[in-house]
Amino acid sequence: MSAIRLLVLGAVRMHGRAHGYQVRNDLEFWGAHEWSNAKPGSIYHALKQMAKQGLLHAHEIAPSTAGGPPRTEYELTEKGTEEYLGLVRQYLTAYDQRPDVLTAALGFMVDLDREEVLGLLEERVRSIEDWRKAVTEYYTPEEGPGQLGHIGEIMNFWVHSADSGAEWTRGLIARIRGGAYTFSGEGDPFVGILAEDQENPYATGERHPGDSR
Amino acid sequence: MSAIRLLVLGAVRMHGRAHGYQVRNDLEFWGAHEWSNAKPGSIYHALKQMAKQGLLHAHEIAPSTAGGPPRTEYELTEKGTEEYLGLVRQYLTAYDQRPDVLTAALGFMVDLDREEVLGLLEERVRSIEDWRKAVTEYYTPEEGPGQLGHIGEIMNFWVHSADSGAEWTRGLIARIRGGAYTFSGEGDPFVGILAEDQENPYATGERHPGDSR
């Protein structure tokens, strides 16, 4: 799976109610277009699909306040909220080797509570270790290693990635255990969406409107 | 882009001429179903698509020697060979953050020559450093860091991944510079495909025929 569904659910949920263009702007604000497949087509598709599956409720809205075609506002259903939390849990835990998946989950981890997150991350470390073991076993022929030639570099690369990922996860666990950040039920949450008329303070000068320029 | 086209081109090229099922078996032998999207549908799709685009030449072949529907054998065209080498170069160089892409390129790097590979990998290190810089700049607000809350962990994760990837690449450069492996024009190449009637020595006990069980 990709990160897009979680990103979209998370963005809509922060607003309570949002239309596609708002979601698109949040994801850009988060830099998600740089590290995930957050492109207009994918975003609008995810919204429609999840509405069809009952994760989002779609409100048809009049011609829009400022230009453009009529827009639709979405809102999480109860099922959508469950799905959202489930995805956060799953993406924190599973070693997916696609970094966008973990990244999205990191952004939303504070919607769970501290102890649960710690548990999930420890589980993550275990699945990374399992993966590492599977890789070394698969690429170690009975005739002993060294028969592999440059193919051994593939194993080397995966092992290195796994070790690096595990190490990073352990660091995160330590920071969270040390009291960093504000998790669910611990007071004022961190807010990471753009208000109705706020400018993206991280504007890069890249523009998307009109696209092809 | 995904790694599938390169994997398929590489497999066909090693055989000289191959049908879909052979490619499918090679990719399984390589473990590619574990770290990339090498599934039957994707493989057959890639073959057909690349045939349509003139990268592969399709020979229609009689009802097959042992069971199953009539099969088609493919062979790289000149354009296909160019594309193949181009993809190897591109995937060695670009920091794509999708590990399957680099993995595929590692498997085929020995089709280039040593000096070229060293150049490409050095370029790779540079692009990782560029990415790292872009990430830190994007996630550092003017009000100073610390305003980021748990979002800072996203930056932390990306920076850690970039550093780890760069370090690994430097290690590879050193090994190659030190004379490891046999590159293009240096004598007997390493062979990594299954002969017509050879069993997969890495058999995992997982089976795919008949699929759904």
Added chain:
DNA sequence: AGATCTGTAGTCAAGTTTGACTAGCTAGGG
């Protein structure tokens, strides 16, 4: 001898992703 299992080879519908394109409105220049 018939039934079932296994292996070979591949198809197909449904869902996703991509990149380019559309269309309404407004602000500002000439």
Added chain:
DNA sequence: CCCTAGCTAGTCAAACTTGACTACAGATCT
């Protein structure tokens, strides 16, 4: 007053991916 650039909001076709399914032949079981 018209024109165009830019913003808001989204659509669409083509390509790609996924997971389940099909069809045939030989081997094995009963």
